[in-house]
Amino acid sequence: MSKKHYQGDSASYLAKKALFASTITVYGRNPVFEALADNTMNIIKLHLADSNKPSKAVAEMIALAEQRGIEIAYHDRKQLSRISKNSKQDQGVALDLHCPLYQSAKLLLEAPLPPRILAVDGVTNPQNLGMIIRSACAGRIDALLVPTSKGNTALSSLVIKASAGTLFKMPMYYCDDLAETLTAMKQRGADICTLSSYAKNTLFDYKAEDSAVYVLGNETDGVSKAVEAVATTGLRIPMSRGVESLNVAVTGALIAFLP
Template sequence: MITSITNAQVKRVIQLNKKSKVRREDHCFVAEGLKLFRETPEKLRKNVFVSETFLNEHRSDDTLKGISFETVSDAVFERMCDTKTPQGILTVAVMPEYTREQLLGGSGRASLVMILEDLQDPGNLGTILRTAEGAGVTGIFMSSRTADVFQPKVIRSTMGSIYRVPFRREDDLADVCSWLKEKRVRIFAAHLKGKNTYRGEDYTGGTAFLIGNEGNGLSDVLSAKADVLIRIPMEGKVESLNAAVASALLMYAAHDQR
């Protein structure tokens, strides 16, 4: 049993939780909790750590059957976790990787793509990933300045969708838009200048939705890449919706048509 906070493995897990640079160096991230442990594909599972209490509680069931793991004292395990009330198990997982083509979905299935520009709120990013799985999104492109998708809060917000929705970080989203157009994917942007509401367009073919930064919206450069500007109707004095809410409306508008 690991009982010291100075243990090299323990220190590395703590760094993985806190520093994106370390995550990039190791090409790994931390997924806390029993659900995420079960959701993590075996091929991506690098290390598993359990608390002494968790091990004692699950000795008689199949939770850890056939799994290689390290046992950690309860006090040390708490220091390893980002959550205030850890569940007693965490997984160090290898970052999944995807090609651009994989984000378009399989043959016979019209692409449904989200393009996220500089989103900063981890909760928004995680919620979009989770909703994307539910709405049948084939892939998500995000700018290099978008929040780190592998930070703990994002991982928890995805509820396992991080492993099932293909995504890529890109330095040049305008180039991504040009590439998508070559693949016959129409690009829509929710915009104040949109003439039709988001319900007035056809999303049954290859479709991509542009979602901008929470505070600044879409850049002019990226807005100009849209084939169609659409609007989400607003009542009262509200000018825009939360990025995750707006994304959900658009994704499910496409889902409903399909």
Template sequence: MNFFNICIYKYAYIGFAYIKSYMAAIVLYNKKGMNELNTTITSKGNSIIKEVKRLKEKKYRDLNKKFIVEGLRFVKEALESDFDVEYLFVSEKSYDKFILNDIGEDIKKNVEVIKVSESILNQICSTETPQGIAAVVKYSKVLSKITKGFYMLVDKIQDPGNMGTIIRTANAAGALGIIITKGTVDIYNNKTLRATMGSIFKLPVIFEDEKLSQIARLKENGFKLIASTPNTNNNFYNVELNEKIIIAVGNEGNGLSDEVINISDIKAKIPMPGDVESLNAGIAAAVMMFEYVRKHHV
């Protein structure tokens, strides 16, 4: 191939790449109905930025029913889920890569894409080294399903890592959902979200009220509530795990609350022949969930 032909191929390729990027920008413009490409928020006094920064506090998350996710993988999973994404923030440096290539096709029409400076993105995010992208996601309302399977009931667990691990493990074990009692750690704080590894968008999470109405509804429809507690001689591995059960795990220090234990159908403990008093809450939950999996899916 001579020099002339090499030049033709080289510039044809560059031209094609340019046209591809340009067309992607046009598609995004038409899809969104606005020109985000020429606007960059650089002021921390911007009303949207001030609103979003408040979501780093639990009381504002609960008040507005929204939370923040950070990083490309988390944002992509949010966009691909049934959750509603309100804002998508992308840094100037990462804008073309993310919007025109990585996630452009996943952006829905009702998502407002906003280009921000690096310093503004750092203020929105909780991680020390953000990946150049973050999103604001609305809470998702979920009702319990009356079908065969198991729910994981989490009662007043306080550690974000444990909470996130239980959500992730429940997703892996095929749980129908997670039921969370009042007084449990906020599942939408950044540490919990990271520990879920994206399972927060794949597993229904049901927030129980003070009367434990969701549990009562499930029990009325044939579900049995199994309370994990050391105050019994009943070995969990000897429990008949029916097709419709709720497995309950409690607070790291105090275990299950009396309210949950009092309405349980079965009390059981995980046998521990070693010299320890208790298991980590996340590990205990995993042991019980995968015993259900072993009995029904293996």
């Protein structure tokens, strides 16, 4: 793409910037094909590696893209890896999806915080993240905070599938450094809540005065030390029969459906 594109009028530049900011890139032949065949998906561009050998699968993707009027871009293998960010699994194909409700957490910090925010901190299983998005979307979560840093599962086809398509309906905000974003939210008066079996208050009794950010931690290790250091409120889920913890997606659902 030539630089000229970015020298147009500023409205078009800003629109492009916003579009880029709310893009999710999926990769791999099956996920890309499925998205192309799904008319509810808002697709921006199909990316193909020059190194792809002619095959029925690739021909079908090209045909579908042409039929839907979707731009096709050809790249050398290295460029494609930079787009998919997963050269081992992209199989030479990637697809940019437009996700209008996926935006920078900076936007969330520009306005008064909504009452109930859910954040994930090191959730690694795409199935779990997809289920969390689905419950958050169906329940009473106003915004979902999703770090893009290492140790967090990326928004992929697996996540979209496990979210049952709700990923496109849920207001989601990305940030690079979760602890930093949570600190900014705390400064704006939000409670930063983590789950802890030793906490005095239960999840079900607690009411935030203003805003609450509930943080779900890693499947094995819970929330990170950096986030624990920012947390203001420990909450306990009372459990029977000596059970020590719940699945993280289940915990997310209990939070999402609090009255």
